Amino acid sequence: MFLFSRFILRQVARDPVRTAITALGVALGVAVVVAVRMANDSSVRGFSAALEAMSGHAGLEVQGSAAGVPEATLAGLGWLREYGSVSPVLEGDAVARVPTPSLRSADGRRPNNAPAGPPAGPPGERDAGLVRVLGIDILRDRALRDYQLLDLAGASRQPTSQEFLDLLSEPRAVVVTARFAARHSLTVGDGFSLVVDDTVRPVVVRGLLRDEGPGRALDGNLMVMDIAAAQWMFGRIGWVDRVEIRLAAEGPLEGTLDAIAGRLPDGLSVQRPSRRGEQVERMLAAFHLNLTALSLVALLVGLFLVYNTIAVSVVSRREEIGALRALGVTRAQVLGLFLGEAAVLAAVGTALGLLLGRGLAWSALTLTSATVSTLYIATAAAAPALDRGHVLLGIAVGVPLSLAAAAIPALEAARVSPLAALRGADRLGSRYRVPLGTVGLALGLIGLAAWCARWEPVNGLPVGGYAAALALVFAAAFFVPAVLYTLGRAGRVVLPRLLGVEGLLANSNLAGAIPRLAVSVAALAVALAMMVAIAIMVASFRDTVVYWVGQTLQADLYLGPATRNQGARAASLSPEVEAIVRAHPAVAVVDHLRALTVTVDGVPVQLNAHDVRALAERGHLGFKAPADAGPARIAAIANRSEVLVSESFSVKHRLGVGDRVRLPVARGEPEFQIAGVFYDYSNDRGVIVMDASTFARAFGERPPSGLAVFLVPGADAEDVRAALGAALPPDRRVYIYTNAGLRQEVLRIFDATFTITYALQLVAIVVAMMGVAGTLVTLVIERRHELSVLRLIGAGRGQVRRLIVIEAALLGAVSQALGLGVGILLSLVLIYVVNLQSFGWTIQFHVPVAALITMSVLVLVATALAGLYPAHRASQLRVAEQVAEE
């Protein structure tokens, strides 16, 4: 300990800049990993917590078809009370619109005549986001959920049943959470609006749920109303979503579940409420795994900084180590000293990283929650919370990996011979032979990557794809010495001609330090390769989506309800709106889209019903199988009760043309034959398309959730859009997109989805730049004697600075060149293995040449800039003192 505190800790304190950079590098890596994990957890936990809070004491729930449970069947389910308390529930999503503060009167109440307006928001009302409305039968429901109401004085108490009944007997009455009320300055008696589907519904606050239990679900965006009022408001009279059961007896859940399942009539099933959470978790697994993999890149470069710092420490103290060894310190003790230094840095970095991760988690959540809400499920993510699991994750990735990274230089320190070190004769030499074994290993790893890429997904996750990517990364790392050696030979001829004596020196210096540089270049190249691969993947994906959107979006106008497709049940358009559209003289054909989320093999899947004849005539689906399928194939599914499935559905469920898919229908035959597989990039859960008539037979008549409108030739889409908007009654909220507008919207969502990947890349690059600076500082320290000789024989400070900056730029150039090569290979794995297995999407390979050139120039400039600090240090070496050391 004495030796550690005197030899290591004092040195760590003596070079605060280097210590801070390293600790910060580790901190950034750990922070990104922890932040991504926290964001991932909170998006799942948000749903699970809401589910838990909302399901209260319900142990089981009875569900019906995708359309719900017909109320008529409830009478026949009286026997469920043998198992415990029973309560029917109806759930729906709506967009809340609350009065703006300016329109409130002095007492905070909003005037009753505040106007309603279009989605963009009139003066006087503003969008308060999506809320979940829980329709309950309060008399039965109190057995399942604990409601704590706040009275006007702020005191909380259990409401009496009569009180609750009174509150809910008024059709417009809602109980909102205290959190929601506080956020929007509402109180009991205030009115506001809910936009349900395309219709504005005025409601009145009749109670406040205390900030606990259900009152905390969905970050307070939960409202409770009477089930009958909810059925009316959501247009679902005669239906409930599920029947929840609070089991009376403690006993084996599975046994009760089986017993109830055995007694339920056809079309109904029983499950644990948590199963819905598991479905969401499974649905998000691939998305989350991709984010985690990306976050590990930042960690990788952070660890490389640890390697670098310990290398600097060893290199700059070689003589001291020799002295220690001469005085009797063992190899193991030397190893322990430097691993101890790494442990200190890792501990400080990890602690900082955990704090930083907490801050970053909000940004990560902001960047991912839009994607989760848009593409997966509408739910308020829970606030990211740093729990014990995250702290352990931070420690688990920060400390042992840092020690592993430090092991290479620490072992080098342990090998220092006392005599050689004291003579100063075992510095790096210029004679370097490429170990052919590493080249063979690299080739072997490429073979391994090719083999792994052919693996089938494991539990729907592209394990083989990630293994292939990892093998490629290591292959690149093992190739680095050979590449540096070859480039060093070539540079000896080219660089002096291009860059004069500084070019000659830079090239020979780098070529003479290959063992030292190999790790640095490999780390930087890997970070850059990931950046290149992701750039290619995103560009390819975007290109594919642009093509697909161009092919599939053929209608002139698209209409959807203001609440869009939120929640399990797609929002719908009212017949009144459809009539207005059909009445417009410029409208030629209207294709109804009816959408429903159905569960296939435990996974939620989008079911779309079209008027397939209109789709066949006017629309366009790109078919994957059969490849020659055309409009006739689309039109034919109407007659045969067949379905078309998207590629992602086909890949995930391993079902193809001719196979049969089982759907939770309300009535009729539950199995449908697959007539074709089409390309679709709207979601990765999969889409099933059936004809409207087939849909009606299986699920009953439902209002359309969207309209695709084809106009007569010569009609101007913008004009018709404006005319339809003006024709809508004031209480209707409908999105009307022109074809071009919807394409823009699709690409906006696409670009928003990938924002986090760019953010994570940026972190990786920044840390990698710190790595270049660190590497060069190591080299400067290691070569301080040679640099002093150089100054001695006439090199000016400017020449030394130029030399180091050229070295930095060369490192950047070599790394970027390697990164480009490996990145292209990685992008092939990402596109053809990881993406296909994670999301089931075929993406056309497209290299964004201009973007890659810009990126390469930026990397070159950034690495050259990273060389400025070591260049400054090198130019400040005192000539006489260094040479006098001899």
Add this chain to the structure above:
Amino acid sequence: MLLTVEGVSKVYEAGSVRVGAVADVSFSVAAGEIVALTGPSGCGKSTLLHLCGAMDTPTSGRLEFEGRDLARLDDNGLTRVRRTRVGFVFQFFNLLPTLTVTENIALPALLGGADRRATLVRARGLAGRVGLAARVDHYPQQLSGGELQRTALARAVVHGPALLIADEPTGSLDSANGRAVMAMLRELNGQLGVTVLLATHDADVAAAAGRVLEMRDGRLVSGSTPGPAE
């Protein structure tokens, strides 16, 4: 005079500790001379050589080289002097391990902006003159001690300096190689007219110089005329 040293002192400061390395030294060196500095270890020989070679500046006194007061030059000025007018040879050779013999020899001229191709040709010629024609593409690690010092000698004169500073040039060599290096030094002095200021412990080396300056405790104790070392 090529070099005039008048009342030069050098004091190093480390915190509150002041260590005088050279104290009030005065002497001069004419062009074409070979002058040896002798004295026990720590007497200030190397510090004085550093000052004369424009590697460092004196704390006080005047140090005139080719009519320029080195004490008044900034870092750039000193670098220019070293790059164009001074050559260096050291006990431990100080060659760059990543450059070949030719490149090491050519380096001072290249740093001074000389034409690359012509300089490399000249460096090869010099390598031949010091007996390393067969070693021009070798790296320092592949050379013997004598060969290393011969390379350093060639490097020290490639840019045509007026003054060659040699700090214990034979200190790391056996006697045969030491004699060969000294012979070469004299030859270069004779053929190129380069002035040589060398520091040595070796009486034989000092004897080969035209004049010996003896130092003790940072001061010059004798040495206006050549004579045997004590």
